[in-house]
Amino acid sequence: MSELPRDELARIEAYCDRRPQKTVDRWRVSAHATGHSVTIVRARAPKGGESGSAPRETRVAQLRFEPALDEWTLYWSDRDGRWHRFEEAPPGKVDEVIEVLDRDPTGVFWG
16 A cells, blocks of 8 residues: 555656557556555557567656655666666655656656
């Protein structure tokens, strides 16, 4: 169960919903909340239209909430699946962190 402010989680989910989708059958962006973090993934449909195969998920970013400070921090995932703080974005309000993620100034998220 998520321990996140509902309105802020809803903003992250709305961002995923409005993020340009290449096509419905190619990939979709979604948010998975656990504890004090939200992981944003994109799921790509299997190649060749293989029915019954599970979509491949790629972790795009993780937003972590610090309740005591009421702020969010943005993380990126390396090829080994380890999370690293995105140093170009200071911790802040959820809308500020989402804006940096969407802009993707270094190409580490959507590039």
